[in-house]
Amino acid sequence: IPEDFDFERGYEQLVHFLRDIVAPVCEKYSITVVTEPLRSAECNIINTVRQGAELSDRVNRECISALADLYHMYAENEKPSDLKDLTGKLRHSHIAEVKKRSYPKKSDSYDYSEFIRVMENAGCERCSVEAGCDDFSPFNWQKNSLIPEFKYNLTHSLVKLINSKL
Numbered sequence: 001i002p003e004d005f006d007f008e009r010g011y012e013q014l015v016h017f018l019r020d021i022v023a024p025v026c027e028k029y030s031i032t033v034v035t036e037p038l039r040s041a042e043c044n045i046i047n048t049v050r051q052g053a054e055l056s057d058r059v060n061r062e063c064i065s066a067l068a069d070l071y072h073m074y075a076e077n078e079k080p081s082d083l084k085d086l087t088g089k090l091r092h093s094h095i096a097e098v099k100k101r102s103y104p105k106k107s108d109s110y111d112y113s114e115f116i117r118v119m120e121n122a123g124c125e126r127c128s129v130e131a132g133c134d135d136f137s138p139f140n141w142q143k144n145s146l147i148p149e150f151k152y153n154l155t156h157s158l159v160k161l162i163n164s165k166l
Helices: 007-029 049-059 072-076 113-121 136-146 147-165
Strands: 033-035 064-069 091-096 126-129
Touching: 007 033, 007 049, 007 064, 033 049, 049 072, 072 091, 091 113, 113 126
Parallel strands: 033 064, 064 091, 091 126
Antiparallel strands: none
């Protein structure tokens, strides 16, 4: 929102845009839109996952939801444990090494397990890696990759989701 523009008015315009313009199209074509919070160094609105969830609550349409991006969360001092009460409000997540925004590896000092567990418990349906990759060699990628852990957790979550709908 431009500095010389009323913040509340800009926020209400965003709510109106998502609810009255975007949502009807999404509903017609069975599309879900998720809002991605960006760190405050990049944006002056929707900087935390909680703010993204509050925006989707304000829009109040099933097709508008929130996203959790670990890199932006870390930059804004938002911890995975802060999101435990957002069950059902997160539809997608992004994961990356939290300081360099590189591909997450087992050898990183950050413990990704809490983020993965909170996303799973929140009912988050998807997780993608949004990061740079500095080593494309197959040996190093496979040896250090967290993908097997993600696959297990996401497959386990999908099985639980499918079983809950049967």
